[in-house]
Amino acid sequence: METYFLSIGELRAALAAGKLSAAQIITNTFERIASVEPHIHAYVKLLQESALAEAEQIDKEIKAGIIKPLSGIPIALKDILCTKGIETTCCSRILQNFVPPYDATVVTKLREAGAIFVGKTNMDEFAMGSSTETSLFGATRNPYDGERIPGGSSGGSAAAVAANECAAAIASDTGGSIRQPATLCGVVGLKPTYGRVSRYGLIAFASSMDQVGPITQNSADCATMLNVIAGYDRRDSTSVNIPVPDYTQFLGRDITGWKIGIPKEYFLDGIDAEIRRALNKTIEGLEANGAKCLEVSLPHTEYCIAVYYIIAPAEASSNLARYDGVKYGLRARNFGDLIDMYKKTRSYGFGAEVKRRIMLGTYVLSAGYYDAYYKKASQVRALIKRDFQEAFAICDVILAPTTPTCAFKIGEKIDDPMQMYLFDIFTLSANLAGIPGISVPCGYTEAGLPIGAQFLAGHFEEGKLLQIAAVHEQNAAFTKRRLRI
Amino acid sequence: MDFTTVIGLEVHAQLLSKSKIFCSCSTTFGAPPNSHTCPVCLGMPGVLPVLNQTVVEYALKMALATNCRINPSSSFARKNYFYPDLPKAYQISQYAEPLAEHGYLDIDAEGTTKRIGITRIHLEEDAGKLLHDEHNPASYVDLNRTGVPLIEIVSEPDIRSPEEAAAYLRALHEILVYLEVCDGNMEEGSFRCDANVSLMPVGSSTFGIRTELKNMNSFRNVQRALEYEIKRQRYVLESGGKVVQETRLWDAAAATTSSMRGKEEAHDYRYFPEPDLAPVVIDGEWIKRLQNEMPELPAAKRARFVSEYQIPAYDAGVLTADKHLAFYYEAVVRLSGKPKQASNWVMGDVLRFLNEDKKSIRECPISPLALAELLGLLEENIISGKIAKEVIEEMYATGKMPQEIIASKGISQISDASTLLAVIEEIIKANPQQLAQYRAGKEKLFGFFVGQVMKATSGKANPALLNELLKKSLTP
Numbered sequence: 025m026e027t028y029f030l031s032i033g034e035l036r037a038a039l040a041a042g043k044l045s046a047a048q049i050i051t052n053t054f055e056r057i058a059s060v061e062p063h064i065h066a067y068v069k070l071l072q073e074s075a076l077a078e079a080e081q082i083d084k085e086i087k088a089g090i091i092k093p094l095s096g097i098p099i100a101l102k103d104i105l106c107t108k109g110i111e112t113t114c115c116s117r118i119l120q121n122f123v124p125p126y127d128a129t130v131v132t133k134l135r136e137a138g139a140i141f142v143g144k145t146n147m148d149e150f151a152m153g154s155s156t157e158t159s160l161f162g163a164t165r166n167p168y169d170g171e172r173i174p175g176g177s178s179g180g181s182a183a184a185v186a187a188n189e190c191a192a193a194i195a196s197d198t199g200g201s202i203r204q205p206a207t208l209c210g211v212v213g214l215k216p217t218y219g220r221v222s223r224y225g226l227i228a229f230a231s232s233m234d235q236v237g238p239i240t241q242n243s244a245d246c247a248t249m250l251n252v253i254a255g256y257d258r259r260d261s262t263s264v265n266i267p268v269p270d271y272t273q274f275l276g277r278d279i280t281g282w283k284i285g286i287p288k289e290y291f292l293d294g295i296d297a298e299i300r301r302a303l304n305k306t307i308e309g310l311e312a313n314g315a316k317c318l319e320v321s322l323p324h325t326e327y328c329i330a331v332y333y334i335i336a337p338a339e340a341s342s343n344l345a346r347y348d349g350v351k352y353g354l355r356a357r358n359f360g361d362l363i364d365m366y367k368k369t370r371s372y373g374f375g376a377e378v379k380r381r382i383m384l385g386t387y388v389l390s391a392g393y394y395d396a397y398y399k400k401a402s403q404v405r406a407l408i409k410r411d412f413q414e415a416f417a418i419c420d421v422i423l424a425p426t427t428p429t430c431a432f433k434i435g436e437k438i439d440d441p442m443q444m445y446l447f448d449i450f451t452l453s454a455n456l457a458g459i460p461g462i463s464v465p466c467g468y469t470e471a472g473l474p475i476g477a478q479f480l481a482g483h484f485e486e487g488k489l490l491q492i493a494a495v496h497e498q499n500a501a502f503t504k505r506r507l508r509i
Numbered sequence: 510m511d512f513t514t515v516i517g518l519e520v521h522a523q524l525l526s527k528s529k530i531f532c533s534c535s536t537t538f539g540a541p542p543n544s545h546t547c548p549v550c551l552g553m554p555g556v557l558p559v560l561n562q563t564v565v566e567y568a569l570k571m572a573l574a575t576n577c578r579i580n581p582s583s584s585f586a587r588k589n590y591f592y593p594d595l596p597k598a599y600q601i602s603q604y605a606e607p608l609a610e611h612g613y614l615d616i617d618a619e620g621t622t623k624r625i626g627i628t629r630i631h632l633e634e635d636a637g638k639l640l641h642d643e644h645n646p647a648s649y650v651d652l653n654r655t656g657v658p659l660i661e662i663v664s665e666p667d668i669r670s671p672e673e674a675a676a677y678l679r680a681l682h683e684i685l686v687y688l689e690v691c692d693g694n695m696e697e698g699s700f701r702c703d704a705n706v707s708l709m710p711v712g713s714s715t716f717g718i719r720t721e722l723k724n725m726n727s728f729r730n731v732q733r734a735l736e737y738e739i740k741r742q743r744y745v746l747e748s749g750g751k752v753v754q755e756t757r758l759w760d761a762a763a764a765t766t767s768s769m770r771g772k773e774e775a776h777d778y779r780y781f782p783e784p785d786l787a788p789v790v791i792d793g794e795w796i797k798r799l800q801n802e803m804p805e806l807p808a809a810k811r812a813r814f815v816s817e818y819q820i821p822a823y824d825a826g827v828l829t830a831d832k833h834l835a836f837y838y839e840a841v842v843r844l845s846g847k848p849k850q851a852s853n854w855v856m857g858d859v860l861r862f863l864n865e866d867k868k869s870i871r872e873c874p875i876s877p878l879a880l881a882e883l884l885g886l887l888e889e890n891i892i893s894g895k896i897a898k899e900v901i902e903e904m905y906a907t908g909k910m911p912q913e914i915i916a917s918k919g920i921s922q923i924s925d926a927s928t929l930l931a932v933i934e935e936i937i938k939a940n941p942q943q944l945a946q947y948r949a950g951k952e953k954l955f956g957f958f959v960g961q962v963m964k965a966t967s968g969k970a971n972p973a974l975l976n977e978l979l980k981k982s983l984t985p
Binding site (some may be wrong): 096105106112114119122124125126128178215223224225226228230232258259260261262323339341342345346347350351352362366386389390391394402 | 551552554555556560587589593596597599777781782785786787
């Protein structure tokens with residue numbers, strides 16, 4: 025029986041009705057993985073044995089009448105989330121043999137909700153990249169076109185969901201790493217508000233922006249996943265202790281009278297014509313649903329890339345300093361003294377992009393440069409945040425493109441970091457401001473590549489994002505294109 | 510040329526919280542290597558620090574005791590450097606926004622009171638320890654101490670001599686221990702000090718180039734190191750040279766300081782705000798509660814003992830040096846109503862016993878009630894001073910009450926006139942010759958009769974009563 029293409033909602037219904045067992049679902053998922061994974065390479069580690077064992081356990085529970093929110097649902101985890109007893113590498117040589125003795129809080133919550141972990145997914149090394157090409161384990165391919173990138177850094181997670189190698193995935197987003205690959209792979213990706221989901225056990229890249237979120241087939245699944253992972257965690261001092269609403273309640277509500285802000289700074293030249301058309305169509309659809317569009321301004325948008333590429337590398341240079349060969353992970357062989365061990369370990373252990381960002385971050389924090397770079401960037405960051413506050417004073421949500429173009433070809437930008445950085449121009453701002461954003465599919469190019477758009481909302485307004493995403497989904501009325509693979 | 514010495518001190522005090530500053534591991538000293546560790550203090554990937562509120566409270570107490578202004582909001586920063594004893598490769602500390610600032614401490618400097626400014630008090634975590642194998646080219650890392658809470662107390666450059674430095678340190682140490690926020694153990698590193706010292710020509714207002722001294726693990730060593738370093742700098746300046754800004758290590762065995770690293774080799778710590786921790790917000794209510802809970806500090810207690818109990822300043826100093834000794838003394842006073850006698854017995858016998866056994870006052874087998882009872886027995890002449898000395902030995906050895914000891918040994922004083930008179934009459938009867946001589950004017954024989962009575966009563970005769978009765982009986 026083929027079940028791999030079913031959404032979480034559909035799988036839950038079938039499990040509850042006794043039409044499917046968790047064992048069947050998991051078995052079929054691994055059959056699907058076996059057939060498509062050679063073309064995709066979404067995973068860096070598969071957990072078939074434990075997944076099947078867990079499925080049997082879940083089936084027992086279901087027989088006993090216990091159905092949890094994610095009972096028997098096959099979930100993929102980005103390899104940046106710590107999993108107890110299972111290698112967690114961040115797709116870096118420096119952590120290649122690292123096995124955490126603890127689960128990330130999100131992983132614990134998913135387990136408790138009955139989720140079954142299918143495997144760990146590919147990503148750019150330490151989430152630094154926009155294409156999943158900087159992974160130690162090699163690139164992931166876009167399920168819609170094997171010559172193209174799936175986006176990044178959560179390319180493995182987005183591709184796994186798009187290619188139906190799992191029902192949903194959990195990833196992380198520091199500058200667009202959930203929303204951007206979700207867009208390029210034609211699935212839904214949500215970056216929650218900074219502080220909405222615990223970061224405990226999420227391997228840090230840029231601590232003030234990292235956030236965990238789901239990648240799913242649709243907005244309803246996204247709400248289900250967010251229900252499970254959201255909430256205060258006393259182990260994460262930056263998680264916020266405010267109640268978590270039932271996010272599924274926002275699904276199916278209409279958006280009559282809503283004001284949708286269209287930021288003029290995001291609709292300048294340089295956006296692909298097909299994307300622009302798809303966005304216009306999205307706007308028309310939402311207006312037909314009773315929403316009103318208005319132009320808003322985010323005047324400090326032009327500084328986002330500069331600010332991001334100061335703050336994120338600064339934090340990263342400090343966060344990644346712990347990988348020094350002393351305690352865990354890689355230690356270079358044949359070193360002389362202590363300094364030599366550090367140098368050899370880190371030279372061999374980190375890839376080029378990670379090294380570039382460590383150097384950049386070290387530089388901007390150095391004595392004599394701190395004020396000119398880090399401090400100035402922090403001040404501008406406050407202005408970017410204020411731009412959004414002012415915009416949300418007059419609109420409910422903002423609609424913006426996720427990427428300037430659709431998925432580019434593998435190898436196309438890997439040697440040009442500046443071009444690679446510019447690809448994230450529309451997603452960085454949400455991380456700088458700490459606000460939530462959701463990317464939703466809104467069509468395909470003539471060549472058959474997915475196009476997406478993102479909605480942004482004020483802090484802790486994930487409900488609004490899911491509400492409008494669900495309306496858009498109904499509205500756009502595009503049928504899910506079956507993959508050729 | 511005459512120089513003015515300028516000294517500023519940085520003290521690191523380990524706080525006595527049960528668990529570490531950012532995780533729940535134990536802070537106990539001396540456990541097997543790496544047994545007090547968890548993913549958080551080991552700096553494993555993805556873990557996050559959570560601030561221990563007890564640590565903040567202890568630091569606040571010290572800030573209040575040193576008259577600091579407490580910042581309503583302070584924040585943590587990362588101090589970045591690579592070293593194997595620092596698993597995250599950064600120390601979480603406070604930098605731009607410390608917990609408290611602008612305090613002071615009054616110290617006793619050669620009989621006068623001197624005010625030393627306190628620049629700041631901030632919270633930070635300790636690093637681990639490296640153990641170097643003496644026989645193999647290998648080093649081992651023990652991370653038990655990683656994340657143990659510290660406060661750094663930075664003084665203003667107000668100190669003008671090594672003696673003042675030692676006095677300041679003693680005062681700081683005394684307060685920390687009084688507040689029970691630090692055990693003050695210098696050998697175990699619970700109380701550590703670095704010193705910045707420079708010389709400037711007398712009358713100048715521009716400080717000279719300073720050196721930083723490290724590795725001084727006692728008050729005495731701080732003083733010696735400063736004395737040496739002042740001499741060294743004076744020699745350099747007087748021979749026309751320039752002091753080099755550098756960090757120098759004190760070598761107690763050689764009694765010298767030597768260069769550890771120069772200004773050029775100083776680390777660039779690349780401080781930046783710690784994104785994993787929220788600001789430390791201190792509300793007025795918290796401060797008010799702590800102020801109410803603040804114990805009497807040593808200086809105030811000393812002054813009160815002198816005025817309230819009329820004891821000499823020296824005695825007050827001894828009795829307040831340890832908070833628990835002061836508690837003990839005051840308990841004895843309260844129970845006996847005899848501050849002077851209590852002071853004599855506590856400072857004399859009780860402290861002598863304890864010093865001999867290397868025990869603290871809290872381990873003293875003589876309860877304040879027992880000592881007060883002894884003072885009462887003396888007052889009422891039930892025992893003599895001589896007997897009391899024997900009784901207190903017994904009290905220390907057994908923990909028994911003095912009455913109990915006296916009863917069991919039958920050593921209470923004979924103060925009953927008829928009993929004593931019977932003995933006196935017997936002695937007189939037995940010594941007719943001496944009686945005659947006495948009556949003939951040889952008055953120094955009075956002592957002979959006292960001795961005989963004492964012998965007969967095993968020394969238990971009440972001396973005053975004996976004198977009175979004996980005089981009457983010997984007089985014809």
